[in-house]
Structure formats: C-alpha cells, structure tokens
Amino acid sequence: MVEAMKNYVVGVDIGGQTTKIGIVDRSGAIVAQTVITSKYNADEGEKFMDSVCEAICDLAKGVGFDQIHGVGIGAPNGNYYTGSIAFAPNLPWAKNQSVPLKAYMEDKLGIPVTLTNDANAAAVGEMTYGAARGMKNFIMITLGTGVGSGIIVNGELVYGHDGFAGELGHTIAVRHNGRQCGCGRNGCLEAYASAIGVARTAREWLGSGKYEDSLLSDIEEITSKDVYEAAVKGDKLAIDVFNFTGTLLGRQFADFVAFSAPEAIVVFGGLARAGEFIFKPIKESMEANLLTIWKDKVAVIPSALKESDAAILGASALAW
C-alpha cells in the first residue's frame, strides 16, 4: 500500500526573541500560525524543544497531525548535516553547547525534521514561493541584524563540507583599517551592511562634524530605520550612508558573481526596504566591478516574500 499524500508542512523560524511556527499548504499559504518565546536559559534547551513540539501539535489539530509531511526549521547557526544548533550567540540555550533539534524533535513527533540556518531557509523560500521561482543558480543575501546568505547552485543549497557554507557576511569588504566585526575579525561585510553597521556608519559620520545640520543629529540611539526615514526626507547624511553601504555591497556582489555565476542576487531583510536608496548604489557598484562577461547580466532584486511570512515559508519549504 502506498502512503497517502500529506498536504501540509510545518515551518519553524527560530529567532533570538521569538520562534514563529506556521502550517503551510502545498501552494505556500500559511493556514495557521503562532509565536512562542525563544528565551530559555542555558540549561533549558529541552524545555524549549518541548514547547516547540507542543505548539506544533496544537497548531496541527486544525488540519489533522496525520496530514503533516514534515517540519522545516530555520535557525541561527542551524546545521543541516548535524541537525544541531551550536554556538548561537543570541540563543543562551545553544550558545555554549550543541542542541540536537532534529534528533530530539523527530523522536518526539515521529515525522521528518530538517534544520538549516535562517539565511539558507530564506533562500529555499525564495526559490519555492518568491522572486527566485524557476531559478537554479542564485544567491540570497539577508540584510538584517547581521548579514546572512544562502547560495543555490544547480537548484540546491550549497552546504559545503561541514554544513556551514555561505557566510558571505564574513567576507572582507574593507581590508585596511576595517571595522571590528562581531566575529572578532576586521572589515567583514557584516560590520558595514547589517542594520547595526548602517547605524554605526551614521553615528561615526555625525561625530565627524561634517553633517551638522543632519536630521539624525537630534536622535539619541540612531537605528537603520531612522537613517531610512531621514533619507526619505532628503537628508544628505542618510543618503550618503546608503550610497556608501550599497557601494561596499556591490563590490562584494561582483566577487560573489565570479564565484558561482548566479542568475540573480536576491536581497532580503530590513535594509532591503530602503528600496532604491540601497539598490541603486548596489547595482551601480556591482556593474562597475563585474568582469566584462557578466556586465548587465546579473539581476539584483528584492525578495518577493512578505517579511512577516518569509521566515516561516522558507523553513517550511525545506520540509517538502
């Protein structure tokens, strides 16, 4: 007897503060969703996993648990090969130890569980439901608190030898006198092109005294959102910050193209909402730095997924 086709998967997006869980049908519609806390102490990894399993079972009642094909999880430092999260700085319960999510949850739920990092999940989501539908070679860049990436080659995620491939936020964007990055090294792309990096650039430049009449000078704790809002109002500092950030991104993108010759680079996350303020300098800088064979051939496009749904959709797509 052939097993009946199951019509739903579960997408789980583990963030530093909250974990979003959704039931997704074959068309990519989220038919039910919930949010639970990710905030558990160092010794409470099992407690967290129990609460995720519980939430999944509750949520699945609507469609029937026997209709659930599997669970896809996107998480910071989630490793596809080991099925574990390890050394995740923003998750106390997975900071100094390896937490075997896949094994534990498969045992508990009795259905397949697939784990990968959040940027990889976003890439699969984009390929399955978003701007990269039909593409077999593209790179997903997530510009959030950090800079993440998921690389698709021949229609498949690049995991590399150890499952950690695609750390493009930690390629070196500024070689000499580069800013210190959270990873301990200097000059990483993430130190400039993350939301934190953009805010940092704005603060540094304000301190230089060159932009005394900037709208941003009145703000105590500048965020990348403040920079965007100031840019919309025509603030010179804010616009210069996006030009600088986009120029660094575009240069790195040209190197990424030399690696995997993608059809497109899809940009996702908070900074992507800055629209042409960031896309224009990215494209100009990438084109100026591309090898001739790729000029005018690689698209740089925003994600087509609603940010609130993207994480769940991306994770769920792993489960098919």
Place this chain on the structure above:
Amino acid sequence: MVEAMKNYVVGVDIGGQTTKIGIVDRSGAIVAQTVITSKYNADEGEKFMDSVCEAICDLAKGVGFDQIHGVGIGAPNGNYYTGSIAFAPNLPWAKNQSVPLKAYMEDKLGIPVTLTNDANAAAVGEMTYGAARGMKNFIMITLGTGVGSGIIVNGELVYGHDGFAGELGHTIAVRHNGRQCGCGRNGCLEAYASAIGVARTAREWLGSGKYEDSLLSDIEEITSKDVYEAAVKGDKLAIDVFNFTGTLLGRQFADFVAFSAPEAIVVFGGLARAGEFIFKPIKESMEANLLTIWKDKVAVIPSALKESDAAILGASALAW
C-alpha cells in the same frame, strides 16, 4: 542488446601554443598520446578541429576506435553549456568568434564530446585521479600564466547560470591602487598570483632600490622560475616576493572558504612547484583570516597529478 562497455576515453588539453591529446584507460593511465599545434589563424577554426579529430582517430587505432567512450576537452574559455570556445585571447581562431567544438566534433567523430574550461578540467582530474579523490567539496586553484579555478560542490563542478562560474582569479585581492589586470580591472588576484604577477612583483621591487644585492638584479627578463631559483639560494627579495604573493592568496582563500566551505583547496600549476616558499605564507595568511569555525579545518594541498599528464587526465575524466 546492451551496448558493450567501452574501456577508454580521450582527453584533449587545448593550450595557446599546443594541444595535447591522450587515450586514457579506466585506471587513469595514459596509454597513448600526441601533441599538435594550436596555432591556427582567425579563419581556421574548422581546420584546427579537423586536425584534432584526425589526431584522435590516429591515436585510437591502437585500442580500436569502437573502444572509445567519449572525448573530454579542457580549453581556455571553454563553456560546458554551449559547447563552444569564445573570446579566448590566446587562440586567434576563437578570439573574436564562438567556435562550436562540441557540435562539430560530435558530428565528425560520432561519440559524445564534453567541453569545459581548463581549470574546471583540472578540478575533475584531481577529483578522479589526484589529491582530491573522495572529496565532495573542494576548490582547485591553478597558478599558471593566469590564475584559474574549478569549484566542486557536492561532487559536481559549479558551472553557474551561464557556464562561466569559478573566475576566482578575478576576485579583488588589492582594493586601492591595485595593479591593472589583463581583464581591464584593477587589483585582481591574477595580477599578483599568476606567474606573470610574481615576476612583475620582483621587477617592481628591484626597481625600488631596496634589494640592490639581489641575485635577480642581473637577470634581464625575470620569470617566476628565476624568482623560485633565487629563493632556493636564499635570496631575500625572492623569498619576500613569495611571502607577499602567498599572503594575498591566503586572504582570498579565507573568503573562498566562507563561500563554499570546502574540505580542501588544491593548488596546481607552475607556482605550486615553489613548495613551502609559497604554501607556508598561503596557509599562515589563510588561517589568520578564517572565521573561527574553519580554523585548522581546511587543508591547502598541492596537486597530486604529474603536471605533464594532468591536463590530459583532467580533460579525459570529463568524458566518463
């Protein structure tokens, strides 16, 4: 009726001066080989292809042409998807036009022909017969007249959207005041780490007057081989040149690792023969620049193929 198993393939390595052709058995032994000229004029592409086909037929007589499974060709700018060579600066007959090697030769020979660029062929050769046997994720870097690369992910060559992936020689190694590269841009790895780049560094430094007693100062046309021979004799300039070159390579290698998380980077070509003079600074610089998760985990190793055989073996491995 099942077709009888054929026991041989043909490897063809097209270089700027000569084209090497060999018959290779299943164990990777070259059982017959020949060399013909690559030097044909702009309008003699067909003449060149005819001469390659003729040489293959002659060579195959020893084992019987019906024993030939297929032909693998490695060539500068050879494109796997299109089966053509285009815009190859060192091949007059394929410089300003696209030459459809695959289609023409398949038609003429009646067996499958596979084309790729020379560095990709070297990567497949290394995976099939060399230092990367059993590896599913590695990067091949060829340090010759130029700097080429072949990237293996999940046991397969990365071709990208257009077949041109893996131009790591044209990632940017020196951002500001970088040397002009043959591609027209500035600061490419190839402008420093190719044989030509190494000789250029030596000449530039000699001109600076800082190395007046260098053994190299007596040589009119310095080559990378001269630099190596001087280094063996303890020449300070020559040793400094290798340290500088290796340091640039190691930094780029760290970025490459962040992309595809390879098990190893295999180094092939003339400069690799400089042994520890080049491998020591590469490894030190790569380790100093790697993200923590990869420190001490990525091997940098020399090719295990005899240079004279490697090109034929690499190309032939494509044909299986």
